[in-house]
Amino acid sequence: MELEKLDLKNHLIRMGMPTLQEIIGVEELKAISKITNKSINETMIADLLIKSGGTEIFSDGWLRGWVIRFLPDNYKSYLEYGDKNKKISEETEKKLIDRAWNRNFHSHYRLIEIFNLTNEYLPDYILEEISSKILQPNEKLKEKNFLLSIFKKILNFIKSFFYKIEKENFGLENFQIRIKNQILNSIYQDKLKAIIHMPTGSGKTKTILSSLIDYNSKSRFLDDNFFIWLAHSDELCDQAKDTFENLWNLYGDKELPAIRLKDQSLNDIKNFNRGIIICTYAKLHKMRMNNNGSKILEFIRSKSKFIIADEAHMVPANTFKSSIEFITKLDFSILIGLTATPGGYYTEQTQELAEYFEKNKISITDNDFNDLDGDEAINFLQKEGVLSVIKTHQIKTDFNFEFNDLEKQKILSSFDEGLSPELIKQMEKDEERNICIYGELQSLYERDMNTIVFACSLDHTKLLHKICILTGMNVGKIDDKTSYKKRKQLIDAYKSGQIKIIFNYGVLSTGFDAPGTKAILISRPTTSPILYSQMIGRGLRGPKFKGNKECLLIDMKDNLIGLPDEKDCFSLYNKYYSN
Numbered sequence: 194m195e196l197e198k199l200d201l202k203n204h205l206i207r208m209g210m211p212t213l214q215e216i217i218g219v220e221e222l223k224a225i226s227k228i229t230n231k232s233i234n235e236t237m238i239a240d241l242l243i244k245s246g247g248t249e250i251f252s253d254g255w256l257r258g259w260v261i262r263f264l265p266d267n268y269k270s271y272l273e274y275g276d277k278n279k280k281i282s283e284e285t286e287k288k289l290i291d292r293a294w295n296r297n298f299h300s301h302y303r304l305i306e307i308f309n310l311t312n313e314y315l316p317d318y319i320l321e322e323i324s325s326k327i328l329q330p331n332e333k334l335k336e337k338n339f340l341l342s343i344f345k346k347i348l349n350f351i352k353s354f355f356y357k358i359e360k361e362n363f364g365l366e367n368f369q370i371r372i373k374n375q376i377l378n379s380i381y382q383d384k385l386k387a388i389i390h391m392p393t394g395s396g397k398t399k400t401i402l403s404s405l406i407d408y409n410s411k412s413r414f415l416d417d418n419f420f421i422w423l424a425h426s427d428e429l430c431d432q433a434k435d436t437f438e439n440l441w442n443l444y445g446d447k448e449l450p451a452i453r454l455k456d457q458s459l460n461d462i463k464n465f466n467r468g469i470i471i472c473t474y475a476k477l478h479k480m481r482m483n484n485n486g487s488k489i490l491e492f493i494r495s496k497s498k499f500i501i502a503d504e505a506h507m508v509p510a511n512t513f514k515s516s517i518e519f520i521t522k523l524d525f526s527i528l529i530g531l532t533a534t535p536g537g538y539y540t541e542q543t544q545e546l547a548e549y550f551e552k553n554k555i556s557i558t559d560n561d562f563n564d565l566d567g568d569e570a571i572n573f574l575q576k577e578g579v580l581s582v583i584k585t586h587q588i589k590t591d592f593n594f595e596f597n598d599l600e601k602q603k604i605l606s607s608f609d610e611g612l613s614p615e616l617i618k619q620m621e622k623d624e625e626r627n628i629c630i631y632g633e634l635q636s637l638y639e640r641d642m643n644t645i646v647f648a649c650s651l652d653h654t655k656l657l658h659k660i661c662i663l664t665g666m667n668v669g670k671i672d673d674k675t676s677y678k679k680r681k682q683l684i685d686a687y688k689s690g691q692i693k694i695i696f697n698y699g700v701l702s703t704g705f706d707a708p709g710t711k712a713i714l715i716s717r718p719t720t721s722p723i724l725y726s727q728m729i730g731r732g733l734r735g736p737k738f739k740g741n742k743e744c745l746l747i748d749m750k751d752n753l754i755g756l757p758d759e760k761d762c763f764s765l766y767n768k769y770y771s772n
Contacts, residue, residue, distance in 0.1 A: 393730025
């Protein structure tokens, strides 16, 4: 390269306050300054951009364009031509910057080279790894060390014996064993559909997979068939894959592949005649819409006899329902739904869900096999140490919003998000409300309490994240634009304690398992019991499942009406399942 490597932070500082203000937003910086009571300078903004962007800093085309604009001409020449001595015209410079603002930028490697950064700073779409690579069965066998296999089996036997894990119980708690037995009885009675209703944090995934393995030990259906697991997020799919592999290592009796359905070819899948196939609903629908994908699904369909639909309240939606019916023969296959809230956003949707699963709901029972309803189930699991005890703390705000009669009626009568975008916009920009949130976050951070924050919107997530970074907190932010690789890194950092607070909007309400979570802050108001229960569920894992005895639930107390209570969420839909 023969050019002196530049320091990214110093380069950002040299860009000057007017440019940095334009990148961040003048109004946003004013709000941050008022909320934090700090005067913000170029150094602080440079730190903010680096810390908030992390390894994805150059994934932001807007920032990338500004960085390039302020490079000396010989560096621009190197970016464009690979030659520091070649003259760069104004027209060429404009094209270079314009490209930087979109995905067509062609000099990513040279840009990180200029700032002496590693390849991990390249955008994901440049470093796209083929995560869907799968070993052929014969290759697997060749690579498998026989002695290692024997050693693993001996070790698993010793572990099982040491921890007194009985084969028929799969290491389950008594309440999980009762649910497993109910599932098996339902199947043996030729009921092809059932919905499993268990609170978040009570081990739904392990319970249903143990039921599957138990059923297979008697029916041998996995000898020549596929078992399908559908979930709504990559995190839930990964969780299911890990849980299945751990259980199968202990209780399985032959090699059985767990396949994450992503971008494989038909021939890749045809190399397997059995196994567990794990896929998101969105990927399933996307595959159905193209020729290669539909052929893969047709092949899977011919061999699928058992399907699990996680987050089952999504099933009746026409798109997902038709996709499920495309991948399995529902008249001959077993369909099990998993959910913590067996209802939809509307009465009609809840009724449809109940009927779709033939009103066959399997839920928590006590030690005397009595059905437990609502608070009874939650209280029972809390006493057992399965769920944490929720301690509530309300932050009273001065936020005020005048509702007209129509808006009030909509909020009070709807399970939907009955709150207007106008209301949310006012709420996320309310400085006094944000000062209250910031004060609470400071206190939680000082008390070393791992906290998940549900923000009002995507913009609100970004604002709170920036505020905390500027005041020296180790925090992270996840939204729907965060790459899967980056999301995993942030979640791992949160679980290990490197990040104390993690902000999100509409991402971590499902599929996020962090037993160390000590507090949940809900700054986002919702009229949906489903969404509310999913949010508080992130902190429900109790000490028996490596969680906490207590979890602090912090709610913003605004002048809103018709919002759900945490105790309502578990029993709200039971009436729809009564015959």
